[in-house]
Amino acid sequence: MHGISFTAIDFETANNFRASACSVGMTKVxxxxxxxxxxxxxxxxxxxxxxxxxNVGIHGITASRVHNMPTWQSIHGPMMDFIDGDALVGHNVSFEKSVIAKANEACRLPAATLDFHCTLALAKKHLELPHYTLSDVAGALDIPAFNHHDAGDDARASALIAIELASRNGITSLAALWPAAQKPAARVPGYYSAGYTRKLADLPQANIAANPYGPLYGQTMVFSGDLAALPRAEAQDSAAARGAAIANSTTRKVTMVVCAELDRGGRPSAKVRRAHELAAAGQDIQVIGEVQFLRLMAFK
Known part of the structure; x- marks a missing residue:
């Protein structure tokens, strides 16, 4: 196992905005x-x-618990000291990456130069499971029981998953454990940069088992622009999980267009202009902003 060294990290947030971090856990390996x-x-x-x-229902952290706690500006220095230049490992690590980026941006701190490696992608590569949540993967690997959605416990579980999969496959370096992540042109598994548009075949499928009374169930949705709270791909995944079909262009089948610029006073995109044309022609289609989308996302 010589050479497998990293820091595992996990965040919990107060709401859907990535800059709302309310807890961080880190495990050094x-x-x-x-x-x-x-x-x-x-x-x-x-x-x-x-x-x-x-969010409170997921992690149990409330405003009263953190009322006298330090903010990101105070945590950032000790956090970076603990990381000490390590590669960062997490389960669906694009979330952790976006939390750091958005919180730093909100505080006008310099963008962090860090390497990220995803145990979700790693598990999908080496295991065949019905689902790949942190709990599912940990259970499949006989990782000790832990308190899911406690940031410290989740970071440790992610670390143990990486260690166990490396051990099972005789891998002795991070470069061998995540070879694609070592290529300069490669994206972090599961991460989509701003402006990235998925191919049609890569779009998520609507979850037909979602709550049929939810406001997104049965919608056919298009996303225009990059949301402030989360990457477009994560927004698409979250909407699909709530029963929405996802499309890349505004057609006669689309019922909802999420316009990232609507709340910021930006110019309407071609997707939005087409939605207005279809609405004027009698189609049942609405254009909503990011804030309204996040409110709809609150319904399970």
Missing amino acids: RAGKVVDQVSWLMKPLPGYEEFHPV
Whole structure:
């Protein structure tokens, strides 16, 4: 296991905005062994401090618990000191990557230069499972029971998953464990940069088992522009999980267009202009902004 060294990381957020971090957990691994672990609560940044009931129901952190805790500006330095230049590992690590980027942006801190590696992608490569949630993968690998959605426990579980999969496959370096991530042109598995448009075949399928009374169930949705709260691909995945069909262009089948620029006063895109044309012609189609979309996302 010589050479398998990294820091695993996990965030919890107060609401759908990535800059609303309210907890971070980190686990340090050296030569395939867990050697240190920290977790901190934090008060979300001004403008992002509302605790949404859905998020509280997931992680149990409330505004009162973090009222006297430090904010991102105070946590950032100790967090970077603990990371100490390590590659960062997480389960669906695009979430952690976007939390760091959005929180730094909100605080006007320099963008972090970090390498990210995803245990979700790693599990899909080496395991055949019906589902690949952190709990599912940990259970399949006989990782000790942990308190899911506790940032410290989740970071440790992600670390142990990477260690176990490396051990099972005789892998002794991060470069061998995540070979694609070492290529300069490669994206972090599961991460889509701003402006990236998925191919039609890569779009998520509507979850027919979702709550049929939810406001997104049965909608056919198009996303225009890049959301501030989360990458477009994650927004598409989340909407599909709630029963929406996802499309790339505004056609006569589309019922809802999410316009990232609507709340910012930006110029309407071709997708939005087409939606207005179809609405004027009698089609049942609506254009909503990011804030309204996030409110609809709160319904399970």
